Amino acid sequence: MKIAIMQPYFLPYMGYFQLIDSADLFILYDNIQYTKKGWINRNRLLRNGKDFTFSLPLKKQSDYLDIRDRSVADNFNKQKLLNQIKEAYSKAPYFDQIFPLVEDIINYKERNLFQFIYYSIQKICLVLGISTQIRKSSNIDVDHTLKKQKKIFTFCNAVGAETYINAIGGQKLYSKEDFIERGITLKFIVPELNAYPQFESSFVAGLSIVDVLMFNSTELIKEAMLGEYKLI
Template sequence: MKLAIMQPYFFPYIGYFQLISAVDKFIVYDNIKYTKKGWINRNRMLRDGRDATFSLPLKAAPDSLDVYERSLSPDFDRNKLLNQIQGAYRRAPFYSSAFPVIEQAIGFPDNNLFFYIFSSIREICGYLGIRTDFAVSSEIAINHDLKAQEKVLALCEKAGAEVYVNAIGGMELYSQDAFAARGIELKFIKSKSVEYSQFGADFVPWLSIVDVIMFNSVEEIQRNMLGAYELIQS
């Protein structure tokens, strides 16, 4: 059984969904520290031929809180965010099929940051036909005081993973020997560059999945994008 574990990200790039589709089970961290400078509650879309950041405003809270302890701001205007995306993509070729999915995700009524983002990830997976099983980290019975690699190994063992697949950026964080000692094969996903037409202008890479589904059919994404990666060892 192949397993991946990742932080939740709001409408992440295609590589995140490649990772989900590459494994049998995908564990999403809820009991991990929220980081301001990360991409948990923000991403990039195409606006007037350039990348533009969009984000989820959060209720003020201490920096020490985990993701599941954070909430969306009471002032978060879902319609305003929808209007931004609509304005950017209403002329995109697959707007009519993609926008209702975005609308459903953004309209999710829960203000808990984790559940809001987790719901949006599952909405996109449903649209793309990704059938991977999901789990939430805090619901798995391990010692949650463990950190970094040791926590990942504990989650892998509890889930019965034979192969653990991580994003390519984690190659310096994990030891092949440590995983092999537990009978687990360690692999990393390396996304291949995929280009597509964006209103006929110069291609802006690695934008949110919102951009991908606005410019490409589900069939095209399934055929040429979700599998555009290699699984490598460090």
């Protein structure tokens, strides 16, 4: 079995979904501390040929809470965000097909941050034809106080994983030799995110999956773009 583990991100870039697709089981962290400067509740879209950042506003709570204990703000103006997306992509070739999906995700009534993002990931995976099983980290019986490699080892052992796939940024954090000693193969995923037409402007890479969906057919994404990565 191949597994990957990642914290939840709201409408992340294509590489995130390639990571999910590369595994048989995707473990989604819900019981780790929320990081304010990360990408958990924000991402980037295209507007007027440039990237702009959008975010889910959060209720004022302790910065030490886990992701599953944080909440979306009660005054989150969903229509404002939808209007921004509509303004940015109304002339995109697949706007009519994709905007209802975006509306469904943003209008989701859940206020819990993890559940809100979890729903969006499931909906995107369904559209992209990704059949990987997704489990919450807190539902797996391991010692959740462990850190870094030790925690990864326990997850692998708990679910019977033979291969662990990590984002390429983890090369400095994890040792293939340490994994081999425990009978686990460590692989790193390297997304090959090729340019695609974005109106008439220069290509802006690494934007939210929403951008990919607005400019490319789901058939092309499923058959080609989703598999544009290598494991090393």
